[in-house]
Amino acid sequence: MSVGYQQLIEATIQHLEDLKAQGARFINLSPETLEGFASPLGQPSGGTADVSGRPQAVSPPTQSAPRSSPVAEASASSAPAPLNREAKETAMAGLRARAMVCQKCPQLAASRKNVVFGVGDIHSPLMFVGEAPGADEDERGEPFVGKAGQLLTKIVQTMGFTRDTVYIANILKCRPDTPGQAVGNRKPTAGEMKTCLPYLLAQLDIIQPKVIVALGATAVEGLLGETGGITRLRGHWREFRGVPVMPTYHPAYLLRNEALSEKRKVWEDMLQVLQLLGRPVGEKQRNYFLKA
Numbered sequence: 001m002s003v004g005y006q007q008l009i010e011a012t013i014q015h016l017e018d019l020k021a022q023g024a025r026f027i028n029l030s031p032e033t034l035e036g037f038a039s040p041l042g043q044p045s046g047g048t049a050d051v052s053g054r055p056q057a058v059s060p061p062t063q064s065a066p067r068s069s070p071v072a073e074a075s076a077s078s079a080p081a082p083l084n085r086e087a088k089e090t091a092m093a094g095l096r097a098r099a100m101v102c103q104k105c106p107q108l109a110a111s112r113k114n115v116v117f118g119v120g121d122i123h124s125p126l127m128f129v130g131e132a133p134g135a136d137e138d139e140r141g142e143p144f145v146g147k148a149g150q151l152l153t154k155i156v157q158t159m160g161f162t163r164d165t166v167y168i169a170n171i172l173k174c175r176p177d178t179p180g181q182a183v184g185n186r187k188p189t190a191g192e193m194k195t196c197l198p199y200l201l202a203q204l205d206i207i208q209p210k211v212i213v214a215l216g217a218t219a220v221e222g223l224l225g226e227t228g229g230i231t232r233l234r235g236h237w238r239e240f241r242g243v244p245v246m247p248t249y250h251p252a253y254l255l256r257n258e259a260l261s262e263k264r265k266v267w268e269d270m271l272q273v274l275q276l277l278g279r280p281v282g283e284k285q286r287n288y289f290l291k292a
């Protein structure tokens with residue numbers, strides 16, 4: 001048994017004991033969760049287990065993800081039971097330790113410099129989800145640290161948060177390999193996203209954000225199983241396991257297309273997020289990127 005897997009089991013036991021102390025007498029486990037206990041994530045398996053071992057419950061949708069993709073199927077149903085701060089931190093530390101030694105994708109594990117697990121406040125109401133680490137992120141072991149990441153940081157700050165007060169993660173925790181290529185990144189495959197998705201599901205179960213922002217078409221596809229094009233999908237609320245999801249453009253798109261109108265679209269999406277979170281929005285803030 002790997003150290004990471006052992007830590008996750010210990011965190012899970014601790015969580016179950018906390019639930020018992022709070023009066024819970026039984027929990028519902030999804031088939032994915034049971035499969036997860038049978039197949040330690042540190043070993044190659046290609047499975048889609050829920051790695052958190054967390055209890056599941058159902059919440060009402062805004063517009064649910066279609067179940068047409070393997071990724072969406074792996075994410076079916078359910079919001080987790082609430083966790084106190086200590087239980088969250090214990091569970092996240094165990095999950096992180098497990099991800100850091102993950103070998104489920106042998107070719108990615110061999111080529112990566114770092115596992116890019118996630119960064120920020122695990123108690124935040126707001127979580128940003130991207131597709132996969134690029135070269136900069138692989139080098140630093142932190143998501144969204146390249147030019148696109150710097151733009152995301154500006155967006156986060158303009159919303160009135162900081163990188164430390166939101167949580168940022170990718171669907172894929174390892175950089176997609178680019179054999180024979182010294183530079184450049186590639187889009188993760190559906191199979192890679194499916195294999196790694198249980199880590200993100202577990203992060204969501206632990207963090208329990210009030211809102212998720214899905215950054216770009218690949219993140220939307222990986223999270224929601226929707227491939228209808230980010231231009232059509234952005235700005236319209238979706239739902240993932242009971243959590244409202246706002247699809248928007250990836251910051252890299254805004255670097256490629258500097259038109260004010262595109263920045264305004266992303267900002268309008270973020271205004272919707274702020275509104276759902278009940279955050280105050282000033283007049284100046286509301287009018288960013290509008291033509292004079």
Ligand code: SF4
Pocket residue numbers: 099102103104105106108109115172173174195196199
């Ligand atoms: S991409 Fe995810 S599942 Fe694959 S090796 Fe990395 S951490 Fe493990």
